[in-house]
Amino acid sequence: MLNVNKFIDQISPLINNSNPQYSTLNIALGFDDNYAMPAGVAMLSVIKNTPNYxxxxxxxxxxxxxxxxxxxxxxxxxxxxxTLYYLNNNFIINPKTLVLHITNVSTCIRFIMPNLLSSITDKLIYLDSDVICLQSLAQIFEYNIEDYIAGVVSDTKDMQQTISKMYHIDSKKYFNAGVLLINTKKWCDENISEKALELINNGNIYKFADQDVLNILLENKTRLLPIKFNTKIKISTDAHQEKNIKPYTVILHYISQNKPWFKVYLSKIFEYYFQLSPWKDDELPLSGNSSSIRNYAKYLMKQGSYCKSIYYYGVYLKYKLFLKK
Structure with missing residues (x-):
């Protein structure tokens, strides 16, 4: 079995509080400094909506x-x-695999989490950093995955049809890896960590990197969970898509490069939890790309905020002409 401890320099308890009357939910996230704030806001949303655990x-x-x-x-x-797990330079991912908006190894850290945590818990939930919890996360732990390696939520239909053909996977079973309910024992018994690292470093290019690799390895070994545990949303300027979120949604997942912490998207849901978080006094980034800034300028013009619109159109031109973004 792969010795995953070699990828970790240090394990350090940061906070250690518990109520002896409560059951414990184990939740894992992996990120670099660019995603520290979004991860913290995601955690805050879990804390606020999951009492009595x-x-x-x-x-x-x-x-x-x-x-x-x-x-x-x-x-x-x-x-x-x-608890903090400090990743070291032994954790290497083939850079050719890091395509699209995936630009660092942090997204692949989930490969090794179950091995490191199997002695702590039999059932682990993994969360991407671009999620917000809207109801008690305890609901997902109620699902029995004793006979499966993981509980997963299907990806969008367009993703299923496109990606499944590339890897000859049943399109209905292609899942989004942003939320995973993991049976750590079965994961370890089937050496998923080792197989995943071998597959992603074998020289092939996987369009969605770690997600594609997990779909290949876990085919027919997962239990499909309701969409409410990974409700995927793509937002545009003013994040009006949030108005269509179903009231039963437990986990809201902001897929695509349009993230709710960029100012141009004006996400009310993210803003609510951000203002409750220790990061509330931080300056939020404007945008991840120039086209979003241009769209924001157009949005402000339609709203009658002409001065602001002109200002942000100038920012867009600066990005476009000088920063090449």
Whole structure:
């Protein structure tokens, strides 16, 4: 079996609180410093919406700043524990695999989490950092996955039809890997961590990197969970798509490069939890690309905010002409 400990320099408890009357939910996230704030806001949303449970967050971090570590510490409350797992340079992913908007190894950290946590829990939930929890996360832990490696949620139909043909996977079974309910024992018994690292580093290019690899390895070994546990949303300027979210949604997942922490998208849902978080005084980034800034300028013009519109159109031109973005 793969020795995943070689990828971790240090395991450090940051917060250690629990209520002896509560059951414990183990939750894992993996990210670098660019996603530290979104991860923290995601965690805050879980904490606010999941009362009466101990929440143990396992954070697998890649070059996260001391400033952000201190802010994670401020998430402390009576039922929250946080353990940090410091990733080292032994964790290597073939750079040719990092395509599209996937630009760092952090997205593949989920490959090794179950091995490192199997001695702590039989059932683990993995969350991407671009999610917001809207109801109690305890609901997902109620699903029995004893006979499966993971509980998963199907991806969008267009993704299923496109990607399944590439890997000869049943289109209805292609899942989004942003939310995973993992049976850590079965994961380890079938050496998924080792197989995943071998597959992603074998020289082939996988369009969606870690997600494609997991779909290949876990085919016919997963239990499909309701869409409410990974409701995928693509937002545009003013994030009006949030108005169509179903009231039963538990986990909202902001897919695509249009992330809710960029100012141009004006996400009310993300803003609510951001303002409750230790990051509330941080300046949010404007946008991840120039076209979004242009669209924001157009939006402001339609709203009658002419001065702001002209200002942001100037910002767009600066990005476009000088920064080549």
């Amino acid at each position: 101990n929440l143990h967050f396992h954070l697998f971090i890649d070059n996260v700043s001391d400033k952000n570590i201190e802010k994670f510490k401020k998430l402390s409350c009576s039922n929250v524990s946080i």
